[in-house]
Amino acid sequence: MDARGAVARISLEAIRHNLNVARQQAPNAKAVAVVKANAYGHGDLTVAAALEQDADMFAVARFEEAQRLRAGGIQLPILLLEGFFNIPQLEYAARHDFHVCVHSHDQLAALERTPLSAPITVWVKIDSGMHRVGFAPEEAETVFSRLAELPAVVQPVNAMTHFARADEPDNRAVTDEQIASFKAATQGRVKHTALCNSAGVLAFPDAHADFIRPGVMLYGITPFGDQQGTDFGLRPAMNFTTTLLAVREHKAGEPVGYAGSWVSPRDTRIGVIAVGYGDGYPRMAPAGTPVLINGRRVPLAGRVSMDMATVDLGPDATDKVGDEVLLWGDGLAAEEVARHVGTIAYELVTRMTARPRLEYV
Ligand code: PLP
Numbered sequence: 001m002d003a004r005g006a007v008a009r010i011s012l013e014a015i016r017h018n019l020n021v022a023r024q025q026a027p028n029a030k031a032v033a034v035v036k037a038n039a040y041g042h043g044d045l046t047v048a049a050a051l052e053q054d055a056d057m058f059a060v061a062r063f064e065e066a067q068r069l070r071a072g073g074i075q076l077p078i079l080l081l082e083g084f085f086n087i088p089q090l091e092y093a094a095r096h097d098f099h100v101c102v103h104s105h106d107q108l109a110a111l112e113r114t115p116l117s118a119p120i121t122v123w124v125k126i127d128s129g130m131h132r133v134g135f136a137p138e139e140a141e142t143v144f145s146r147l148a149e150l151p152a153v154v155q156p157v158n159a160m161t162h163f164a165r166a167d168e169p170d171n172r173a174v175t176d177e178q179i180a181s182f183k184a185a186t187q188g189r190v191k192h193t194a195l196c197n198s199a200g201v202l203a204f205p206d207a208h209a210d211f212i213r214p215g216v217m218l219y220g221i222t223p224f225g226d227q228q229g230t231d232f233g234l235r236p237a238m239n240f241t242t243t244l245l246a247v248r249e250h251k252a253g254e255p256v257g258y259a260g261s262w263v264s265p266r267d268t269r270i271g272v273i274a275v276g277y278g279d280g281y282p283r284m285a286p287a288g289t290p291v292l293i294n295g296r297r298v299p300l301a302g303r304v305s306m307d308m309a310t311v312d313l314g315p316d317a318t319d320k321v322g323d324e325v326l327l328w329g330d331g332l333a334a335e336e337v338a339r340h341v342g343t344i345a346y347e348l349v350t351r352m353t354a355r356p357r358l359e360y361v
Contacts (some may be wrong), residue, residue, distance in 0.1 A: 002322045003245035006279040007354035009329075010042050013361075014049040014235035018218045020056050021233050025046040025201050030056035032079055032194065041280075042219055042237060043351040043358050045072040052076060057099070057328030059213055063089050066098050079123065079213075082133075082246060083107050087114055094120040094152070101125050101160065103133040104220030108146060120205035123158045125192070126185050128178040130164040137185035144189045157194040158253035159185075160213075166199035167223040168195075175200070179207045199223040202232055221334055221345045228333040238330030238349055240356070243295065244321050247274040247313065256310050262287045270301060273325045275322075278306040280352035281327060282341045285309075292326035293319050344354040 014318050023031055033055035039047035048058055048069050052268070059079040061067050066078040071087045084090045087110060094116045102108060103125035111122070124143055127134030135143050147157050157250040161182040165174045179195065186193055194208040198217035200207050202224075220229040220236035229236060250256070250270045255263045264270075267269075273291065277283040282303045291311055301312040311317055328334040334345035341348070 002266070003243045003274055004322075004326070005198075006240065006242040006275045006281070008041070008352060008356050009239040009241065009359045009361050010046075011235065011237050011239075011361050014045055014220055014237040015042070015050060015218055018220055018229075018234050018237065019051060019214070020216055022198070022201050022212060022214040023054075025205070026196070027213045029196075029210060029212045030210045032057040032059045032211050032213045033218060034059045034081075034197075035069070035212055036061040036081065036215070040216060040219050040221075041352045042345065043360070044069060045074070046358075046360055047218075048072075048074045048076075048090055051292070057211070059215075062135050063093075063098075066096075070096050070098075077121070081150065084110075085124075088111075088306045090114055090120070091116060094118040097121075097290055099158075099181070100122055102137065104145075108143060111150060111153065112146065114152075119154050121154045121158070121161045122147060124161045125191070126159055126161045126182050128161040128182040128185070129174065130162050132162075134161065136341055137181050140185040140189070156189070158194070158210075159190040160194040160211075161202050163195065163204075165198055166204060167225070168198065169203065169224065175204060175207075175215075179181060179204065184329070197223070209230075216346050219349060221349070223346075225335075225339070225344070228335040230333070232304075239330070240281075240327040240334075240349075240352070242273055242275040242327065244319055244323045245274045245308070246270050247317070247319060247321060248272070254311050255302070258305060259303060261303040262310075264301070264312065266315065268315050269317045269319075271298065271311045271317070271319060271325075273309050273311060274307070275309055275325075275327060276305050276307045278353060279356045281309065282343065282348065282351075284343075285341045289337060290332060292332045294323055295331075302304075339348075355359045 083101045099121040125134035194211035195207045196212045220234045275281045289300045302310045340343040
């Protein structure tokens, strides 16, 4: 009778294993473990602490994320994927061994006019085709020359780029062009290069370069839409579970939940599960999205609400209040759930709210 709310059980062992899979794919590269957005919802400090012996560096998007990791005792260099946005951040970065990505003329000018009290490691971001941030390949030479003049910048600088379509196996040509353009812009001018996100690590061995930047694969998720992490020897790191909080007899023709959007075609048992969009379970998950109860796949029936969702257990179900429900994880890939929802597994794990407890195993 004991029904509990949602819990995300995180396997640090699985995350270590997954980093090792990335390393085996790129044996000559160093590994930057990407732990932005709270380590894709897995808890950034705990994940980073678990990977300190295995990774060479960490990467985050926001300055505050890097500060949190340092304040929490993380010692490896931390790459700021968005760089810095004011002089105090730049000075803090230099003093705390944050590597800064430099992607804009504003950042370059700020580096030129700021005398720093400690050396700073720079990664010049080249826009080889994503067209989001970074310098055009034609600008690279000027940027490298200007940076070479700066005494506080560790010389020579490094360079990185980011792939727009490496997760599309049928579109290799676009990524091949990005690789060629980046190589042409950086050859002989920089110390280290880094190109590969998870898709690059798994599908573009000729681009592994000096450093890889795996993110989603560390969490056991594949970047390729029609596959799942286990296809690549990855282990799901998050088991997102909850429990059955009610089991109800339900008559054929009766609707369930808000808007009565699902009507049972037969007499059945409806299971009410203790999870909703207040936990980060997607409201857009349609009827038919599977959950796993007592080893059986059971479909959602009716709309997901803030605290509860409903499933069609079937007329002969013997499931009881308190039974565990797996929302995604071992045996039900987040990638599969994401396909039902019309999103990517990245989003499912990253948008968990603060309500579910994170438990580390
Ligand atoms: N490198 C950069 C610059 C990124 O922005 C990201 C994530 O978006 C990653 C690496 C990691 O990507 P993924 O999670 O696809 O491995």
